[in-house]
Amino acid sequence: xxxxxxxxxxxxxxxxxxxxxxxxxxxxxxxxxxxxxxxxxxxxxxxxxxxxxxxxxxxxxxxxxxxxxxxxxxxxxxxxxxxxxxxxxxxxxxxxxxxxxxxxxxxxxxxxxxxxxxxxxxxxxxxxxxxxxxxxxxxxxxxxxxxxxxxxxxxxxxxxxxxxxxxxxxxxxxxxxxxxxxxxxxxxxxxxxxxxxxxxxxxxxxxxxxxxxxxxxxxxxxxxxxxxxxxxxxxxxxxxxxxxxxxxxxxxxxxxxxxxxxxxxxxxxxxxxxxxxxxxxxxxxxxxxxxxxxxxxxxxxxxxxxxxxxxxxxxxxxxxxxxxxxxxxxxxxxxxxxxxxxxxxxxxxxxxx
Numbered sequence: 622x623x624x625x626x627x628x629x630x631x632x633x634x635x636x637x638x639x640x641x642x643x644x645x646x647x648x649x650x651x652x653x654x655x656x657x658x659x660x661x662x663x664x665x666x667x668x669x670x671x672x673x674x675x676x677x678x679x680x681x682x683x684x685x686x687x688x689x690x691x692x693x694x695x696x697x698x699x700x701x702x703x704x705x706x707x708x709x710x711x712x713x714x715x716x717x718x719x720x721x722x723x724x725x726x727x728x729x730x731x732x733x734x735x736x737x738x739x740x741x742x743x744x745x746x747x748x749x750x751x752x753x754x755x756x757x758x759x760x761x762x763x764x765x766x767x768x769x770x771x772x773x774x775x776x777x778x779x780x781x782x783x784x785x786x787x788x789x790x791x792x793x794x795x796x797x798x799x800x801x802x803x804x805x806x807x808x809x810x811x812x813x814x815x816x817x818x819x820x821x822x823x824x825x826x827x828x829x830x831x832x833x834x835x836x837x838x839x840x841x842x843x844x845x846x847x848x849x850x851x852x853x854x855x856x857x858x859x860x861x862x863x864x865x866x867x868x869x870x871x872x873x874x875x876x877x878x879x880x881x882x883x884x885x886x887x888x889x890x891x892x893x894x895x896x897x898x899x900x901x902x903x904x905x906x907x908x909x910x911x912x913x914x915x916x917x918x919x920x921x922x923x924x925x926x927x928x929x930x931x932x933x934x935x936x937x938x939x940x941x942x943x944x945x946x947x948x949x950x951x952x953x954x955x956x957x958x959x960x961x962x963x964x965x966x967x968x969x970x971x972x973x974x
Contacts, residue, residue, distance in 0.1 A: 888926030
């Protein structure tokens with residue numbers, strides 16, 4: 622039987638080999654189950670006796686600097702491990718359950734920046750994203766659910782900006798998920814007093830051309846981001862919203878003046894990651910097939926900018942207007958019709974009433 626430290630190494634190594642995004646250790650009445658999330662699907666990888674599983678969880682918590690004696694409240698932590706000849710970042714999150722603790726580990730591999738031309742399934746969206754980078758100032762928002770590829774899109778845009786026009790780029794992230802030579806990266810640390818708002822104020826004094834904010838999550842960060850855009854900086858950021866119109870409304874809910882928002886907002890895109898059709902498997906791919914795929918997923922982008930964005934502001938002022946931007950449902954339906962993805966991808970992302 623493996624020792625606990627060897628078991629922890631084995632679990633992470635297998636997850637990385639399978640290209641998993643998350644490891645789930647879930648306690649139940651008699652045993653504790655292990656799952657890997659691969660391409661947005663959970664695969665069972667066996668189970669452990671509860672005592673052994675709790676020792677495994679405690680070992681991960683210890684390595685991440687978490688309180689191993691505290692099991693009654695949620696905790697979070699982070700660590701890095703050297704796996705398969707490369708450094709892998711791990712973000713840990715625990716939750717108390719009736720049967721002890723549950724642990725989820727997010728795996729953050731070294732980023733392989735995709736060329737921005739290859740980001741979207743449909744080339745027109747990539748071209749539009751490139752056009753956003755030609756602006757000297759303004760605010761660009763990328764929204765979508767967790768795991769939809771927002772960070773990958775941001776880094777591809779930053780890489781393009783750095784290598785085509787040599788922009789000075791500063792990022793504010795919590796945490797810094799991917800080390801990049803294309804930007805000055807600032808780690809947000811609330812305990813040390815470095816919040817998004819504090820970091821953004823400092824970044825503005827560092828002569829940036831582009832500032833990437835990991836996420837607009839509160840009114841103060843939204844307000845400073847808009848002011849930075851007004852003073853001649855290009856701001857790229859993410860926001861949790863279901864679609865592009867929801868992101869615009871949420872910006873106003875943060876207390877941003879509508880006129881300032883109209884002056885600064887360049888565009889909003891909402892994206893989803895679709896699993897490409899596999900020509901070899903009938904039905905769902907096995908974990909081993911997913912492991913061998915070099916490119917199993919690709920994004921589709923619902924985007925609003927220019928004249929259509931102006932119509933959004935007009936509608937909010939009471940005018941009767943019609944929008945003509947490509948919605949996610951039509952884009953996913955188009956991907957199905959062309960044979961790029963299976964029908965189940967449409968059913969997974971589109972909920973028809």
